Amino acid sequence: MAWSTRELAELAGTTVNTIRHYHRLGLLDEPERRYNGYKQYGVQDLVRLLRIRRLAELGVPLSQIGEVGAGGDSTPDALRQLDAELAARIERLQRARFDIAAILRDSVPADAPAGFESVASRLSEADSSIIHIYTQLYDEDAMADLRLMAEADTDSISSEIDDLPPDADEATRQRLAEKLAPILTQNLIDYPWLSDPVTHLSKSAHVTQQTFIEAVNELYNAAQIDVLHRASILAHEQPRITREANGDG
The missing domain is CATH 1.10.1660.10 (Multidrug-efflux Transporter Regulator; Chain: A; Domain 2)
Structure with missing residues (x-):
């Protein structure tokens, strides 16, 4: 034949x-x-x-x-390597299916940051963008903590900062900074690594810092950056003030 x-x-x-x-x-x-x-x-x-x-x-x-x-003798090793690659691919596909289910369930944009579907509707375009960048700068443990912070952030302060115009007056900036500071302080207490994130970086400290600075300057206006800066200073000062008030030196 x-x-x-x-x-x-x-x-x-x-x-x-x-x-x-x-x-x-x-x-x-x-x-x-x-x-x-x-x-x-x-x-x-x-x-x-x-x-x-x-x-x-x-x-x-x-x-x-x-x-x-x-x-040949190398066949078992080749098949084991292939099996490992297939297992990793299956895990990625399962994770994609899980994410798609969350996107459909919460009716959020398909390009929302992975794991943040439940809060995506509350994220501003700038916040969503910077979270995407964070996924390339921080490890999985850090991103898990950031998700918890986002889920716990139900205060109206976030939307107020999102709506802040670049020419916001001094009183408004200070008010928002003082309102945001306690939230940041609590985050520093609950997640101590925020004060020294080196062990949770997936890129070098230099690359992370430069990327973060560029992202913040591009995604947020001058007034928003000023509020975040003031709130950060207040949040880092609060533990020291508390220790001094308690006589701990």
Whole structure:
């Protein structure tokens, strides 16, 4: 029995172009040709093609199919590595499905920061943007804490700062800073690493600092930055004031 390229492709459940690609890679030998120049494939060609397709379905890269299919000493290690890669891919897909379910459940934008779906509707465009940047600067533990902070932030201060115009007057800036400071102070108490985040960085301290500065200056207006700066100073001073008031020095 002899088959043409098209007939072989149909039998194997693949395409003519795929077979030609396997020929170019050297995975499938070129068959003999008929008197009219057309290729003629036999049973062994079909079996070889089906073996290649089987390995490809398992996820073996085409560049490794020859080695893995030969069943050499390196085959078990190659399969274990492939299994680990598949497990990681499955985990990513499961995480994507979980995130999609949360996006649909909470009716939030599809590009909301991962894990922040439940609070995405309360995040300003600037806050959402900087959280996206944080995902590249901080490790998973830090991001988990940031999610908890965002979920606990139900005070109207956030929306007031979001709506703050760049020419806000001095009294408004100071009022908002004093209102925000206790929240920041509590965060510093609950999450001590905020005072020294080096151990939670996924990039170098220099890259993190430069990226943070650029992001804040780009995403927030002058008045908002001023309020955040004032509130940060007040928040860091509060523990010292409390210690002095208690006579702890």
